[in-house]
Amino acid sequence: MAMQFYASPEQVQRDRSEYARKGIARGRSAVVLSYEGGILLVAENITTLRKISEIYDKIAFAAVGRYNEFESLRRAGVRMADMLGLSYDRRDVTARALANAYTQTLGSIFSETQKPYEVEICIAQVGATPEQDELYRIMYDGSALDEPGFMAMGGQAEAIAAVLKERHDTAADLQTALVLAAEALGSVGGENGQARTLTAKQLEVAVIDRRRPGRAFRRLADSTLTTLLGHESVPEAELGDVDSAPPAPSEGKPTVSAAPEADETKSE
Amino acid sequence: MATGFDPSGRLPDFFTNAGTSSFTQFLSQAAPELLPGRRPLPPGLSADIAPHGTTIVAIATAEGVVMAGDRRATMGNLIASRDIKKVHPADSYSLIGIAGTAGIGIELIRLFQVELEHYEKIEGAMLSLDGKANRLAAMVRGNLGAAMQGLAVVPLFAGFDLAPAEGTAPGRIFSFDVAGGLYEETGYEAIGSGSLFAKSALKKRYRAGVGTDDAIRLALEALYDAADDDTATGGPDVIRKIYPVVMTATSAGTHRLTDAETAAVAEQVVSGRAENPGG
Numbered sequence: 001m002a003m004q005f006y007a008s009p010e011q012v013q014r015d016r017s018e019y020a021r022k023g024i025a026r027g028r029s030a031v032v033l034s035y036e037g038g039i040l041l042v043a044e045n046i047t048t049l050r051k052i053s054e055i056y057d058k059i060a061f062a063a064v065g066r067y068n069e070f071e072s073l074r075r076a077g078v079r080m081a082d083m084l085g086l087s088y089d090r091r092d093v094t095a096r097a098l099a100n101a102y103t104q105t106l107g108s109i110f111s112e113t114q115k116p117y118e119v120e121i122c123i124a125q126v127g128a129t130p131e132q133d134e135l136y137r138i139m140y141d142g143s144a145l146d147e148p149g150f151m152a153m154g155g156q157a158e159a160i161a162a163v164l165k166e167r168h169d170t171a172a173d174l175q176t177a178l179v180l181a182a183e184a185l186g187s188v189g190g191e192n193g194q195a196r197t198l199t200a201k202q203l204e205v206a207v208i209d210r211r212r213p214g215r216a217f218r219r220l221a222d223s224t225l226t227t228l229l230g231h232e233s234v235p236e237a238e239l240g241d242v243d244s245a246p247p248a249p250s251e252g253k254p255t256v257s258a259a260p261e262a263d264e265t266k267s268e
Numbered sequence: 269m270a271t272g273f274d275p276s277g278r279l280p281d282f283f284t285n286a287g288t289s290s291f292t293q294f295l296s297q298a299a300p301e302l303l304p305g306r307r308p309l310p311p312g313l314s315a316d317i318a319p320h321g322t323t324i325v326a327i328a329t330a331e332g333v334v335m336a337g338d339r340r341a342t343m344g345n346l347i348a349s350r351d352i353k354k355v356h357p358a359d360s361y362s363l364i365g366i367a368g369t370a371g372i373g374i375e376l377i378r379l380f381q382v383e384l385e386h387y388e389k390i391e392g393a394m395l396s397l398d399g400k401a402n403r404l405a406a407m408v409r410g411n412l413g414a415a416m417q418g419l420a421v422v423p424l425f426a427g428f429d430l431a432p433a434e435g436t437a438p439g440r441i442f443s444f445d446v447a448g449g450l451y452e453e454t455g456y457e458a459i460g461s462g463s464l465f466a467k468s469a470l471k472k473r474y475r476a477g478v479g480t481d482d483a484i485r486l487a488l489e490a491l492y493d494a495a496d497d498d499t500a501t502g503g504p505d506v507i508r509k510i511y512p513v514v515m516t517a518t519s520a521g522t523h524r525l526t527d528a529e530t531a532a533v534a535e536q537v538v539s540g541r542a543e544n545p546g547g
Contacts, residue, residue, distance in 0.1 A: 054389050076283035078389045079294055086302060086382050104277035105284075112276060215385075 016116045020140035023118025024065045029154025031184055032062055032122045032147075034130040034170050035177035038210040041124065042181040045204040052206045054217035056081040056093045058126045060208050064154040065119035065140070073102065073121060095125030099136035099144055107142025116140050120153040126208040126216060130170035156188040163187045175228045178205065182229060200225035291386035292379065292407060304375050305410040315418030319348035321373055323462035323494045323501040324355060324365035326426040326441045327474065327483040328455055332518035333426040333439040334480060335363045336487035338462070338495060339510050340502030341370050350505065355513045357522040359384040362400055362427025363515050367460030372411065373421040380404055380423075397429040401442040401450055409448025420446045424459045428517040438519070462494025462501035469493040469547065484514055484525070488537050489547055504534040 007015075030043035030051060041062045043051040051070070052062045055077045063070035077098055085093045102121060110116045117140055125134040135147040145151075150168045152160035163184040172180070182203060186196040205220040212218075220228070227234050282297040292303060300306050319341040326335040341349040348370075355365040356377050364380060366373030383403055387395050395403070404425055411421060426441040441453040456474050458466035469490040478486065488504070491512050495503035504511050511530040516523050541547060 050392060053392070072284040072286065075286070075390060076279050078386065079283050079291075079298070080279070082291055082382050082386045082389075083295070083298060083302075086378065087299075101279055105279045108276040108278040 016110060017141065020110075020116045020118050024120055024140065024153075025155030027064050027066075027154060029152060029156060029160055029185055029188070030062050030064050030122070031150070031152045031160060031164060031181050032124050032135055033150035033164060033168055033177060033181060034133045034135075035172050035174060036130065036170065036210075037174055037207070038216070039124045039126045039133055039135070039208045040174065040177045040181060041122075041206045041208075042178070042185065043204045044185050044198065044202055046202055050204060052204055052219075053078075054206075054215065055098065055123070056085065057090055057215050058208060059093065059095050059098065060124050060206065060217050061121065062124070062153070063119055063121040066117070069117045070119040070121060073105070073117075073119065076105070077102070077123070095123045095134045095136060099123045099138060102136075102138045103142045103144045105142070106138060106140060110141040120157075122147075122151060122153060124208060126210050128210070152184065159188045160184045173233070174207065175231065175233050178225075178228050179231065181205075200229060289387050289390045290403070291383045292403075292410075294386075302379075303410065304372050304379070305412070305414055307414075309414060309417050309419070311417075313418045316344050318372075318419070319343050319352075319370045320500065321352060321354045321367055321370045321460065323458060323460040323466055323491060323498065324367055324424045325458040325463075325466050325470065325487050325490045325494075326363070326365070326424055326453075326456065327470070327478065327487055328426075328437060328439040328441055329480045329483040329516075330437075330477045331439070331480050332428040332516060333363065333441060334483040334487055334514065334516050335365055335424070335426050336484070336491060336512045336514040337365045338491050338502045338512050339505070340500065342500045347502075350502065350508065351510050353513050355515050356381070357515065357517075357524075358400065358404075358425065358427070359388070359394070360521045361394075361430060361517055362397065362425065363517050363522060364404070365424045365459070366421055367424070367463075368421035369414075369419045372414065372419055373423070376407060376411070376421060376423065380407060383407070394430075396431065397427050397440055400427065401425055401452075404442075405444055405448045405450040408444050408446070412447060415446040422446060422459055424457060426517065428519060428521075430519075439517070458490065458494070460494075460501070462491075462498035465497045466490040466494040480516055480518070484516075485533055485537070487514060488512060488530075488533050492537050492541065493547060504538060506535070506538065 028044035032041050041052045041060055045051050049067055053074050055061050061074050061077055080101055081093045121138050123136045127133045135151055137145045137147050137151050149170055150164045167180055182198045186198045190196040200222050205225055207218055209216045224234050295302050321341050324337040326333055335355050337354040339351050341352045358364040358380055364377055422444055424443055429438045429440050432438045441457050443451050443453055443457050456470045473486055494501040511534045514525040514530050
């Protein structure tokens with residue numbers, strides 16, 4: 001007869017927490033902070049798979065941990081925001097509502113399933129002033145924190161947050177905030193505790209622009225980042241745009257909209 | 269909304285699954301009541317229960333496209349609205365105008381705008397112009413049942429193609445039929461009850477490669493001709509200062525002309541017609 005081992009609920013929760021924490025600690029970190037012109041989101045990321053994304057007009061998403069898990073949460077956020085915006089109005093989509101849905105979802109996944117999600121996410125909403133910015137940090141177990149102006153997520157979040165806490169200033173401009181974020185992320189993970197210098201290629205950066213009407217999210221491209229990290233400022237207009245690069249037209253695409261092109265293929 | 273009914277409080281699976289990048293497809297699972305064309309209608313023809321929007325014209329220019337729409341909505345022999353806006357930006361590089369049942373048309377525009385933005389956010393890239401037109405065709409197709417009971421709506425879609433096929437102009441125009449048929453048009457197109465007259469006017473005046481400013485004038489002339497012969501199309505209302513909505517889509521994105529800019533062109537058209545009513 002098989003032996004039934006008893007595990008106390010505390011033990012089960014502890015095991016799951018430990019499992020999730022270990023998973024998150026393996027990945028690279030991310031920071032989110034308010035600056036004078038908006039909210040800056042920076043993730044250490046050498047791949048093209050994104051950790052930072054637009055959710056709605058004034059709301060962005062950043063995550064660390066397992067890609068497949070936070071990607072499905074990101075999609076859920078975009079879907080929920082667009083559905084709320086369509087049913088009510090664009091102004092009625094708030095970071096708080098999204099954060100609540102995320103805590104419920106992560107909380108029930110943590111307590112009801114065998115394997116908890118190994119993710120930590122941030123929902124940021126830009127306000128008219130830095131004081132009105134909202135940063136919600138949601139953990140793998142569904143617990144949520146309302147962070148004051150800056151936050152760090154990932155394996156060595158505490159060390160990174162310590163750097164941010166010491167130097168963070170909501171009145172700083174974009175270039176100063178970006179240099180701080182890059183230095184904070186680089187303050188951990190070097191050999192023998194040495195600081196690393198992160199380059200534009202190692203960072204994924206986006207801002208939610210306080211002064212931009214409508215969709216305020218923009219990604220900062222490589223060239224812009226290099227300039228900003230080199231302690232030079234970049235004019236507002238050249239900061240880059242939302243994800244709007246269209247796919248290139250494919251050769252001999254199967255579904256053309258008008259008849260004339262189909263005739264050409266026949267004559268060949 | 270479906271989210272409230274899961275006892276665990278967790279977002280339902282169709283929110284989190286990889287599934288589709290299309291918002292309308294997602295809605296068909298999450299909240300089908302938000303989709304036009306999914307509502308049961310009483311039998312019989314219901315054409316005259318709601319306002320109708322009328323004439324929209326679109327013209328391809330050297331720089332992109334111009335789209336203009338009159339401001340009238342009618343209910344039978346009555347004017348339901350003098351200042352309805354029937355031309356809207358679909359996203360940052362394309363425009364949509366509607367003719368037919370105004371309520372369903374406006375709803376279709378809102379849904380289409382969210383559809384395009386949703387894809388951009390989910391995929392991190394914009395749809396191609398053909399992709400956008402195909403999505404819109406699918407949405408028109410979804411309304412076929414209502415269309416057959418008199419609540420038809422037909423859009424006109426035009427935009428700046430950021431990656432046009434070699435040798436073609438970036439400004440492209442697509443028209444649709446109630447069954448969801450999609451047709452790419454060359455040069456210009458008009459929809460709605462006054463479209464016959466607007467297209468006749470454009471046939472004589474349009475030249476390929478026309479500049480944006482000239483195209484704006486052409487569009488307002490065509491709308492004037494439509495209003496001249498079609499009671500459901502409104503002309504420029506100089507008494508109330510209500511003028512057609514004119515929008516452009518070029519490499520710089522979409523842009524709506526200010527009322528003052530439109531008024532200036534409309535007044536040129538009106539004074540031209542005072543000398544020669546035929547234009």
